[in-house]
Amino acid sequence: MKLRSTLGIAIGTLAIVGMLAGCSTATTSKPVGASEKDKLTIGVSFDLLNDIRNAELDAIKAAAKAKGDTIDFVSADQDAQKQASQIQDLIQSKSVDAVIVIAVNSDQIASSVALAKAKSVPFIAIDRAIADAGNVTFQITGDPIADGGLAAKEALAASGDRTIIQLVGALTDQNAVGRRDGFTKEIEAGGGTVAAQVPTDWDLTKALDGTANALQANPAINTIFIPSDYLLPSVESALKAAGRLAPVGDPKHVFLVTIDGDPNGCKAIEAKLLDSDVVTPIGQFGVQAIDAAHVAHSGKKPSPATAAVPGFVINQANQASESSKTWGCAS
């Protein structure tokens, strides 16, 4: 009985520790420089943490530090309800001056947007556009359709007919859908052929297996569109297993084009395994989001209220000049 109750307590403690460990990490940037009244406490809520999110957080922290702001960060682990609760805590319990949010879901974030509006707390959305954009103080995202189009132009610029595998991210993610649509539209206009679409749900194993299956069904494949550098290792593994992973210039080489510009992409460009990467300018997200928080806190409206920043291309031809601007190459 004693063992039983001791174990029960131990499990309870372990569960609480785990939940604390798994849920969120609060971090702050030490304020420097600015006068006390201009220093803001800004709540930052992300959908999850991975390489690109860490880089986006670093950009926000750097911009905040320059203005003397304090950052209170939480991650929702891809749980929309958890994100709503976390934002409620930031606004009501911690009384932050503004919130910067990457929404888990662009529709389900509506209640948080309404709460921020009711409490007169500026709500700034980055990376993923919010459906209820009219009530958002400021929104800055990439331009997924333009980025997909840029990726397609890179593929079409390669010599010879293009027979393409198109990987698709989660179909509930507007960035994934936008990248797919932009790519498809441009490829169709340019006369390329998408031989197979591979749904991945942003899952590495699905990307690996799906690519292997598509290569199996279409031996003539010579191009793969990967909608995020996140999935690049899976595609490389599938090509390696099929005996088709070869550097640029090798007759066996399969043309690869991705989006994001993360460290994986940067290393693959350097290793001559990746042809082109459409780089998302995430540094601008951080600077403009913090600027917008200050403008809104001073009682003005940021103008324009929304911004969609298209990416730029780093490829084998321009990597020497573009790598310094690519966030993944700097980390």
Next chain:
Amino acid sequence: MTAPARSNRNVLRRVVGFLGEYPLIVAGLLLFFVFAAIQPHFITGSNVVNILIQASVLLIAGTGATFIVMTGGIDLSVGALMFLGAAILSSTLFGVLPPLVALLLVPIVTMIFGSLNGLAVAYAGVPAMIVTLASLQVFRGIGGHVTEQRSFIIPDGLRVAGEGNWLGIPAPIVIAAIVVILGAYVLRRTRLGRFVQAVGSSRSAAANAGLPVGWVLVAVYAIGGLLAGVAMVVQLGRLGAVQPTLDSGFELTVITAVVLGGTSLDGGRGGVIGTALGALILTIVENGLVLTGASPYIFDIVRGVVLLAALLTSGAPRRLLSWIKRDREEVLDTPLNGPSLH
């Protein structure tokens, strides 16, 4: 009835009996022929190898989960435990070890974490769902801290279980086959296997009979943890990278394979071979959908319909078997000079 007719009936009864025991074979063959009719590449030898490689991780993790579900338990933490194993393997602490040592140590570590689940279920009286839901958070949390939620590329030396070829057979297939055969043997032919079935059928009856119920529960969760580690070693070998969301939600796929394979969530009934068939069916569906060029929007619909159809089909041979048995009883009950039913 003539001797050849009786012999034919015996063969039919054996075939139907076998299919009654493993009804998913019918569903699997149906699926196989449908996809093969639509896409000729589907039936090639290289694609069959492809399917087996892709099913390997699910086969291994599913074997471990079968032991747990057979006791009436459940493990919601298997995906998180695999992520934790991957995080540990990618950590600098393990980076200094020779690759083979690191690959062997990680499943032992995950086995220890798995047995903690078992201790909680067996001796703290907490329902398995609650214990493993909590440990899911704990394992993913620890993994997140170890990796700092960043991605890592795995060195080639650690990819042998995913990329290697042993005696000309891809390593994932060899490992999965060994695990499935061993798992089926342990569950059917050993004392532990009989204890697992007894505990799953009735925990209180097993305890009254003097069986070490607590240790059986710890053992099955330890086996589940060990095989989660082995599955992770294979998976990481194939993927070549650790990402923060690795295997998020994989537990549902594992449980689906186990249940599809005929193992009862109430425990006591089922087996590893059924789970293996379930895992293969799930993989065949994924493979076939990509090969036939299905729209990404219909993937979920087809998955759901196939699951339902497989479950319905799996009931058909059982019903046929019971019909033949009933028919046989009627024949035996008929007076010798009475009318023949056939």
